[in-house]
Amino acid sequence: MTAPPWYRDTLSCLQSTLAALLLRQGEDPLACLGLSWEFLHVPGDFRPEEFYWPCRYPGDVVRSVMPHHPARSAWHTATGPDPFTGLEEELAAGRPPLIAVDNFHLPFRPAYNDVHSEHLLVVHRIDRAAGTVTVSDAQPPEFSGPLSIGALRRAWRVGPYSNEQNVFFSKEDGRERHRWISVRLDTPFPELTPARLTGVLTANLRGFTDPPHDRSGLAGLRTLTDEIVDRARHGDGRGLVEAYTFGWGPQAQTALHGELLRDRGTRWGLAALTEAGRRTEHAAHLWSAVRVHSAHGRSDPRAAAADLARHARRLNDAYARALEAIDEAVPALAGAGVATASR
Numbered sequence: 001m002t003a004p005p006w007y008r009d010t011l012s013c014l015q016s017t018l019a020a021l022l023l024r025q026g027e028d029p030l031a032c033l034g035l036s037w038e039f040l041h042v043p044g045d046f047r048p049e050e051f052y053w054p055c056r057y058p059g060d061v062v063r064s065v066m067p068h069h070p071a072r073s074a075w076h077t078a079t080g081p082d083p084f085t086g087l088e089e090e091l092a093a094g095r096p097p098l099i100a101v102d103n104f105h106l107p108f109r110p111a112y113n114d115v116h117s118e119h120l121l122v123v124h125r126i127d128r129a130a131g132t133v134t135v136s137d138a139q140p141p142e143f144s145g146p147l148s149i150g151a152l153r154r155a156w157r158v159g160p161y162s163n164e165q166n167v168f169f170s171k172e173d174g175r176e177r178h179r180w181i182s183v184r185l186d187t188p189f190p191e192l193t194p195a196r197l198t199g200v201l202t203a204n205l206r207g208f209t210d211p212p213h214d215r216s217g218l219a220g221l222r223t224l225t226d227e228i229v230d231r232a233r234h235g236d237g238r239g240l241v242e243a244y245t246f247g248w249g250p251q252a253q254t255a256l257h258g259e260l261l262r263d264r265g266t267r268w269g270l271a272a273l274t275e276a277g278r279r280t281e282h283a284a285h286l287w288s289a290v291r292v293h294s295a296h297g298r299s300d301p302r303a304a305a306a307d308l309a310r311h312a313r314r315l316n317d318a319y320a321r322a323l324e325a326i327d328e329a330v331p332a333l334a335g336a337g338v339a340t341a342s343r
Contacts, residue, residue, distance in 0.1 A: 004023070005020070005136070005138035005142045005144070006019035006020065006023060006029050006138055007019075007138040007139065007140070007142070008252075008255065008256065008259070010251050010252050010255040010256075010284060010285075011139075011252045011255075011256070012050050012051055012139075012248050012249070012252055013050050013051050013119050013120040013121075013137070013139050014050075014051035014053060014061070014065065014120060014249075014252075015029075015033050015065070015252055015256065016137075016138035016139055017098050017120045017121065017122050017137075017138070018032075018033060018062065018065065018066075018183070019033065019138065020096075020122045020136055020138060021096060021098075021122065021183055021185060022185065024096070025185050025187040025188075026187065026188070027185070027187055027188070027189055028192075030256065030259060030260050030263065031189075031192045031260065032066055032069055032071075032189065033065065033066065033253075033256050034253075034256035034257050034258075034259060034260030035066070035068050035069070035192070035197075035200055035257070035260065036065070036066065036067050036068055036200070036204065036253065036257070037204045037253060037254065037257040037280070038056070038204065038207050038208070038216065038217070038253075039208070039216060039217060039218070039220050039221045039250060039319075040054045040056055040215065040216045040220065041054060041215045041216070041220055041223075041224045041246075042054045042055070042215065043215065046242055046245070046246055048118075048245055049100075049117075049118045049245075050117055050118060050119050050120070050248070051100075051118070051119070051120050052245060052246065052248070052249060053065060053249050054246075054249065059074065059075065060072055060073055060074065061073055061075075061181065062181070062183050062184075065253075068200050068203075069185075069189050070185075070186035070189070071183070071184065071185050071186065072183075072184050073181050073182060073183045073184065074181070074182050075179060075180075075181055076179070076180050076181070076182060077177050077178060077179050078178035078179075078180065079178075083153070083156065083178040084126055084133075084149070086180065087099070087123055087126060087180060088126055090182055091123070091124075091125065091126065095182065095183060095184065096122050096123055096124050096183075097122075097123050097180050097181060097182055097183070098120050098121065098122055098123070098180060098181040098183065099120070099121055099123055099135075099152075099156055099178075099179070099180040099181075100118050100119070100120060100156075100158055100177075100179040100180065100181075101118070101119055101120075101121055101152070101155040101156050101158065102116055102117070102118060102119070102155050102156075102157075102158045103115065103116065103117045103118075103119050103155075104116045104117075104155075105151065105154045105155035106119075106147075106151075106155050107147070107151065108137070108141065108143040109137075110141070118158050119137075119139075120181075121135045121136065121137050122135060122136045122137075123135055123180075124136060126149075127146070128149075130146070131148055131149050131150075132146035132147065132148060132149065133146065133147055133148075133149055133152045134146050134147075135147060135152070156178050157177075157178060158177055158178075158179065192264070194264075194268060194333050194334070194336040195334075197264065197333060198330060198333045198334045201326055201329075201330055201333070202330060204326075205323060205326060205327055205330075208319075208323055209323070218316070218319060218320065218323070221315075221316060221319060222316050225290070225312035225315065225316060226312075227239070228240070228243045228290075228294065228308065228312065229305055229308050229309045229312055231301070232294075232297060232301040232302065232304055232305035232308050233301075233302060233305040234301075234302075235301050235302050236301060237297075237298040237299065237301050238298075239301070240294040240295070240297055240298040240301055240304070240308075241294070241295075241298050243290065243291065243294040244291045244292075244294045244295045244298075247287050247290055247291040247294075248291070250287065251284050251287035251288070251291070252284075254280060254281075254283055254284035254287065255281060255284035255285075257277075257280055258277045258278065258279070258280030258281030258282075258283070258284055258322070259277065259281060260277065261273055261274070261276050261277030261280060261326070261329075262274050262277025262278055262281065263277070264277075265277055265329070268333075268336055270329065270332050270333060270336060272325070272328055272329035272332050272333075273329040273332065273333055275325055275329070276322065276325035276326045276328070276329040279318070279321055279322040279325045280322040280325075280326070282318055282322070283315065283318035283319050283321075283322045286311070286314055286315045286318050287315065289311040289314070289315070290308070290311045290312055290315055293307055293308050293311055294308065
């Protein structure tokens, strides 16, 4: 049985597919996907996928998205004459897998027979007798239902492809692959109380102000945005293409974190936490200016460089203001946690 779709405009298919699995386990997607906030750039790791995520835990995207929860995952490449066998084993164990497919071959996607891009779906059921696979996709236009095994197999055989009209997701590595993700969620998860949120926010702040290396935290964000602008000034359109695709991940995470803080601040009557959430959401939306200006500026990077520098500066400033607001909200949140514990 599939859960109702859970979606936000800033999300990629990575967050929306994980939300479907969380709902199936009775968990709140916002509390799980919005709890962590960080910035991480891994040089040489970038891949032109809708669901690209710079992993703090290499090879484990789910643990990297939800580092404060007992969750883990692994990538697999199906081999042999029947690639569905591994998926059936996961389903038999009660764990719906995620599969990486090409939108070009999916009849319900707007890109059908038009544009290639690698996208995630949840697999809920494989019916060999009927020749169908039941999948769900919360990304608009939302879909939940059966596809023929043949249609899904065509979509699942991803790459290589090149898009003139969508260079942001072109894959030219010369290999066809049937990739999928196994996901383990050790639910029920701990309740998100004021005390638990206080601890996580303190850790998040430390990750920004005292990052483990120079490509993370506030310093890492400034380093990356400086590099994007510098590449534009030197006429490197490829750097702007990568900026558009890379930015989707941090934009989604920042938006969800802001929504979580705003939601819990309202729920718990903590105005400072609500304001911190609002400022964090504002930072998320400033990613749009950087990403869209990068996309439009790729054909003439030098002409785009000045405006891109202005958008990058606003993004960095917004991150700093959001972190200041969160730091100011932590004492009140900690006090709420103490009050709750003493009841």
